[in-house]
Structure formats: structure tokens, C-alpha cells
Amino acid sequence: MHEINWVNFACQLLGGLGLFLFGMRMMSDGLQKSAGDSLRSILEKLTSNRVIGAFVGVVVTAMLQSSSATTVMVVGFVNAGLLNLTQALSVVLGANVGTTVTAQLIAFKITSVALPAIGVGVFLRLFSKVPRFQYWGEVLIGFGLLFLGLQVMTQSFVPVRQSDLFREAFIYFSINPLAAVLAGALLTMIVQSSSATMGITIALASTGLIDFYAAAAFVLGENIGTTVTANIAAIGANKTAKRAALGHFLFNAIGVIYMLILLTFFTEFVDRITPGDANFVNAEGFHPYVARHIANIHTLFNLINIIVFLPLIGFLALLCEKIIPGKDIPDANATLLDDNLIDTPDMAVRQARKEVQRMSGYALEMLIMARKALFDRDLRLINRIYELEASVDRMEKEIGSYLVRLYQTPMTERNSLYINSMMHVIHDIEKIGDYSESIARYAEKMIQEKMDFSDAARDEMADIFDVAIRFCTHVFEGYNTGRFGIWVDTADENLIDQMKIQFKNNHMDRLSSGVCSVAMGILFVDILNKLEKVGDNAFNIAQILVQRELE
Template sequence: MSALLSQDLLFGLLGGLGLFLFGMKIMSEGLQKVAGNRMRKILAALTNNRYVAAFVGLAVTAIIQSSSATTVMVVGFVNAGLMSLVQAIGVVLGANVGTTVTAQLIAFKITKFALPAIGVGVGLKLFSKRKSWVYMGEIILGFGILFYGLSVMKHAFDPVKTSEEFRHIFTLVGDNHLLAVAVGAVLTVIVQSSSATIGITLALATSGLLTFEGSMALILGENIGTTITANLAAIGTNVAARRTAMSHFLFNVIGVAYMLLLFPYFTAFIEWLTPGDADFVITTQQQAHDLMMAVGDKPYIARHIANTHSLFNVLNVLIFLPLVGLLAKLATRLVPGEDVEVEFHLKYIDNRVLNTPPLAISQARSETNRMAELCLECLDDTLRFMRTRDSRMLEGLRKKEDLIDLLQKEIIDFLVAVSQRPISQELSKEISSLMHMVNDLEKVGDYCENLWELGLRKMEERVNFSQMAMGEFDDLAGHTREFLAFVKAAMERKDVTIGEKAQFMENRIDDLEERLRLNHIARLNTGECSVTPGLIFIDMLHNFEKIGDHTHSVSRALIGKK
């Protein structure tokens, strides 16, 4: 085979595969923007019912067109404690069926519409004023680029049809099912996309270089290779997440194993189910014209391959769905260990879902709500410390404040990363609001730290407040704590109607702080209170007032005014 032929093949394959993957990415991102909120609601509907979980996995994967993305998300959810192992296995089973939609789409003979789709998609994306039309343009553009990439790959294989070396290689793969499974698995691991492997298989098969049986075995191997992505994502996660990834691997490996044993029967069933002879080759120009393909191509094999992919996964789900419990037990045996909950760590946000902005923002919101809860706990513990003077509480308070600081940094970094993805205007506003909330909550933690340090100074200097001062302290502390608890609860239920009440509570704290400060200054002037206790008391009042200010800022961000 000449060097020029090798170069044309390599360039055509790399370029076509690049276009295919890029088109898939643009189409997937467009679909996510259109269906982002719906997808969030679908995930929120998860229950412990394995059949519902499987349907959710199918729906989400069909929406975002990537089983790898779904399984990686599921691993992240399990790692965050948001999903049980049995739940997760159900979602993964459904995801395997959902991903077959891609193969069914690209099996249609619509390559000739690729360039018009690119033109229409670019027109909508660049010139539409309505966001919904821009997102639709992205979907159509991605669709067009995907099919154009498929066409480029197919044409790259045309010159090698006459090469004996290539025919020998593909005959070897077609005749040896185990080798074809291994090649399919390795190829999927290399390109990190089962859809791309299916695209290459379809290009080879329709060009007449692969037999139907060889294509089937490659598709089975792709189902094993796609599980590697989830297992790579599970590295460094907790035991439950690693078990989820292992379950995905076991499910597909066992499925491929029994399918290889039943290979002749499965092949016969697909051929009976799908019209046309899979290995029929176009031999005349008239046939080529009628079927809109080239001489030497196989016009019916694409639909046979797509049906193989779909039916394998549907059968696998039907067999394994009732056995989810057994699959979970097997994964538990293969991935031993106790899953210990670490108290001070990120619980919800997970960089694995950055390519799915609606889910990423949902995770950031959960982490922000957790941060608000920690701030309330920090304030409660601070008040308890100041009443009990128990210095053993200081270590826990410092850990909580350190965690609040950590959460601020990690959530902001995460939100910045999400903002750099293609996102809608609504999501951009939500990111801005969350950033404001996170920064204000971190300030609440700082003022709690100031309060307990003032309490520590009060202990070390043996300062005592008068009964009246303690009553005033408790009054302002109570109102501040009530305000923070009110806003935290509103964040959890996403209540945007709290503006008026939040303003009232903020004004009440400001007025009370000013009145108590003036009262205390008057006591200092009359000699009822000495200077050191007076200064500590006024500093404490100021810190409560600042907590109120930042809590009010959080409420403004929640209702969309920041």
C-alpha cells in the first residue's frame, strides 16, 4: 500500500473522527441547554424503584446523547451520597439502552443532508435573537457536522477497498469474534466515546470492508470499552462509587459473554428482524444510483448494526433488571471495604459533571445550602461556647470555619469552570447569584470566628458582663440567629418571596444594634460599666450586625437582586 494512500486514509480517518466527535459535542450541548431544567427534574424524580431508575437513566442518556456522561454523573452522585448503589445500577442499566439512540440516528441514510444542516444550524446560531432558536441551531449544526464527519470517514476507506492487506486485516477481525470484541473495546477506550466507535464501525461496514458478523462483534466490544470511562471516573472516589462503576463493567462483560455463546442465534434474529441482506454489496452503477450509495458499499448493514446495538442492550436490561440486588452483591464482593463518611470534605460538587451545566449548578446549589447550614451550626456553637466557656469547643469551631473557607474556594472555582462552558443566560444569572451567596456566607463564618475570639479574650481577661448587658447580648444574638435560620430555610426551598420579610428582619437587627450600642456607651459614660468589658461588648454587637448584613445580602441574591 503506497505512502500516499496511507496518508489519505490517516488524514481522512482523523479528520472525519474529529468532525464526528465535535458534532456530537455541539449537538449534546445544544440538547442540554434546551432540556437542562427538564433533565434536572428527571433526576430529582429518582426513587429506589429500580424500574423507575432504569427509565431515568434511559431518558437522561437519550437527552444528552452520552452514556459515558450519564454513568460518570451517577458515579459522582453515589460518591456524594445522593444515590444508593441499587439506584445507581438501575440508572446505568437504563443509560446503556439510552445510548443506542445515537446508533439508530446515524444509521439513517441522511448523509447528503449534512451540509444543508450545517448551513441552517450556523444561520440559526449566528442570526437568531431568541435563545431557543440559537440552541436549536446548535443541535442542527452538531447533527450536520456529525454526519459530515461520518461521510469523511467513509470516503477515507474507499481507496483501501482494493488493498489486499486491508482486506486481510478486516477478514481476520470478521472471522475471529473474540479478536473483534477486543478491538472494539480497545478502540472505545482510546477514543473515550462509544458513539465514535459505532461511527467508525458503520463507516467500515457500509464501505464493504467489514462483514455483518465482524461488525456485531465490534459493537459488543464497544459495550465493554464504554465501561472503562466510568471506572476511570471512579478512581479516588468512595467505595460505593467504585462499586457502581464495577457493576457497569460486570453488567456489560457478562452480557457480551452470553451473547458470544448465543452468537449464531442472535445474528439470525437480527437478520430476521431487519429488512434487507446485511452483507448485500452494490455491484452496478444503477444499484448505486437507486440506493444513493457507491459501488461496493453495503446499503442495509447500518440498520442491522444499529438494531444489534439496541437489541443487545434491551435484552441485557431485561435480564439484569430483576437481578440488580445480586449484581450489587457481586460488586460489593469484588470491591471490598467499609464506606466511611468523611466529615470535612466536599459533599455535592463533582468536576465530572462540568460538561452538564444544569446538573453542575444543581450540585453547586446543594453545596451552597450545605454551607449555609454550616454557618448556622457555627453561629449556634459560637453562642454555646460564649455561654458555657467550654474551651474544648474551640477545635470544632475552627474546623467548621476552615470548612466554610474551603467550601467558598471550591464552589467559586467550580462555578467559574461552569461559567466557561456554553450556558444559557438564565444559568449565567444563577451562577452570579450563587457566587454572591457563597462569598456572603463565608463572611458570616468570619464574623462567627471574630465572636468566639472575643469570647476567648473575655475568658482570658476574666471579663464579666452585667445582667443587663447579657440580656441585651442574648436579644441581639437571638434575632441574628433567627434571621440566618430563616434565610437558610428559604434557600433550601428556593423561596424568592422572602424579600419583604428579610428586609424587616435586617432593619430590626440594625435598629437593635444601634440602640444597644448607644445604651452601652451611656453606661460607660456614667461609670456603670468599665472600659474593657464595654469595648468587647460593643465589638460583639458590631459582629452580630455584620452577620445580619451578609445574611440580608444572601437573601437578595436568592431573590435575584444580586
């Protein structure tokens, strides 16, 4: 009997799987970077229309080359409040169809172009100065590694055909499709990639270790296993995100159940519509046509599933709400950043910018309330400023930490510049919050010690406050909308500096004439200094906007 080198088998299988997974990841990263703006544009056009949602899921998954990446991203969007449950379920349904593109690609078995693709890709990646060509170089490298890995995995199974133990085990899958479904689901849970499991299934079937019927059952199991990733991502998310992940599992699991009952008919139908005989064996002992049959099984199953469940998506959403009852209680202090989006940098940057917008809104609110608290002597507003200051400080830390983690992922130069600018902006916003809190503490001291400005000092303080608030409002709107030329007038920063100097001189005149006390005068100057610093930090943000326009 032929002796099998199990160490060599394990090394080949793991090495081939590693090449396959790395190729998938590199191809996905390259596609994301080259199509990042298109990806964002597609998602921004998503409406409550379930058909459009499913189409978006197909397109985005085809771009990402991973249904797991799409569903994890959807869970992140739901958790951030960007998608409702019905929208999310329609996108995930489409993602199941989109991921079949990978299987169809694998079925071409164009291993002869793997090495040339890697060669051309490396040349573009290393020697091209154009970012878009570099990204497409990554796509080609990933494409080549994917097929190279598939070839290595297939070759690793060739000696195993001589093992009676393996043959008997895989024959068991042919007569017990439920066991094959469970094996496919378990393998996908372990590998965390239905595409990789699909590659292993094709390798097994191509070498004749499993027949087409067992391979079809494996494919059904892979569709259940791939839902685990989204459910893991939903741990710690809000109830709506958990329902979206549950919905993904339900329509895949239900689809597998009815398809398993019809599996004999289903495989016969696919065999009829697919060229070549799935059971044909060539001179080398390989099954050359079975890969396309398996890919078609995968595609047809998910197409049928989307046809069945798309009209019923509202009922499915209600079922998920019944299984996971209750309402989400929004936490005003919770950030909307989701680590699940980090693997999709374009989406993560977009979400981080929304958090920066929310943070700037808090800082502006603090400045406005500081003015009102100072003149209306309102302790309630002062306490609210203290609460917002804690929120702004926490947001700076969380956004900054998120941006650091995001910066470590592959991304476009544009996103890299956005992240770099956001790191500076959140610092300036936090400082504006600090100065507003300092002014609130001065207001609290004035209330406690029954101190007040003279009429002239009150008028001057009101004037410089109004300019500072106006300048911050325009800068924040310019940064958050990107419309710098429309919103921002940096002349306000110079005006604040001039007003501070002029009002300090006026204050000295009032001191010399006895109109203003020394203690009150010190508070007056301190508040002027804080407002001047507010203008400086707002100007820093305006400069970042100017730099962005010049680029």
C-alpha cells in the same frame, strides 16, 4: 496494483472522526441546555424502583446522546450520596439502551440533509434572540456535523479496499470474532466514545472492509470499551461509586460473553428481522443495508441485557460489594462536588447549590454556638467554632474553584446567573463565619481574663444576637428553598442597625455611671459591630433573592 495515499487516508479518517465527535458534543450540549430543567426533573423523580431507574437511564442518555456522559454522571451522583448502588446500576442499564438511539440515528444515513441542517442551525445560533432557538441551532449544527463526519470517514475507507494487507486483517476478524471484540473494546477505550466507534464500524462495513458478522463482534467489544470511562471517573471516588462503575463493566462483559457464544444465531436472527440483505453490494461497491443491521444488533443486545440483568440487579450489587469490600467512612470535611458532573452543567449547578446549603448550615451553627459560648462560657463550643471556621473557609475556596471551572462550559443563561449569584453568596456566608469566629475569640478572652457583662449588657447582647440569628436563619432558608416571599423579612437588618446604635448609647451611659469597665465596654462594642456586619452580609444574600424574583 492501485497505490494508496496513506497520508490522505489518515487525514480523511481523522478529519471525519473529528467532525463526528465535535458534532456529537455540540448536539449533546444543545440538547442539555434545551432540556436542562426536564433532565433535572427526571432525575429528581428517580426512586428505588429498578424499572423506573432503567427508564430514567434510557431517557437521560437519549437526551445527552452519550451513555458515557450518563454513567459518569451516575458515578458522580453515587459519590455525592444522591443515588445508592441499586439505583445507579438500574440507571446504567437503561443508559446502555439509550445510547443505541445514536446508532439508529446514524443508520438512517441521511447525509443529504447534513449541510442544510448546519445552515439552518448556524442561522438560529447566530441570529435568533430566543435562547431556546439558539440551543436548537446547536443541536442542528451538531446533527449535520455528525453525518458529515460519518460521510468523510466512509469515503476515507474506499481506497483501502484495494489494500491486500487491510483486507486480510479484516478477514481475520470475520473468522476470529474474539479478536474483533477486543479490537472494538480497544478502539472505544482510545476514542472514549462508543458512538464514534459505532460510526467507524458502520463505515468499515458499508465499504465492505468487514462483513456483518465481524461488525457484530466489533459492536460487542464497543459495549465493553465504553465502560472504561465510568471506571476512570470512579478513581478517587468512594467505594459505592467504584462498585457502580464495576457493575457497569460486569453486566456488559457478561452479556458479551454469552452473546459471543450465540453470535452466529444472533446475527442470523437480526438479518431476518431487518429489511434488506446485509451482504448486498450496490453499483458503487457499498453495502447500503448493513448500517441498519449493525444498529439493530446494538439495540437488541442491550435490550436483551436489560431483560436479563434487571431482575438480578440486587445480586449484581452484592457481587460488586464482594469484589470491592469495606464501608465508606464519611468525611465531614469532604465536599460533595464532583468534576465528573461539570460536563452536565444543570446537574453540577444543582450539586453546587447543595454544597452552598451545607456551607450556610455550618455558618449558622457557628453563629448560634457563638451566642451560647459567650453566655455559657463554654470552651468546648469555642473549639468547635474554630473547627467549623476552617471548614467554611475551605468550602468557599473549593466551591468557588468549582464554579469557575463550571462557568467555562456551555450552559443556559439561567445557570450562568445561578453561578454568578452563588459566587457572591459563598463570600457572604464565609464572612458570617469569620464574624462568628471573632465573637468566639472574644468569648475565649472573657473566660481567660474572668470578665463578664453587666446584667443590662447581657440582656441587650442576647436581644441583638437573637435578631441576627433569626435574620440569618430566614435568609438561608429563603436562598436554599427559593421561597423568598415566605421566609425572608429584611426588616431585621434595619432592626439590627437600630439596636447597635441604641445599645452603644446605653453602653456610654453605663460607662459614665461606672456600671461597666472600659475593657469590657470595648469588647461589648466590638461584638455589636460584628453582629451588625453579620446582618449586612445576610442582607446581601437577601438582595440576590430579590433580584432573582424580579427576573
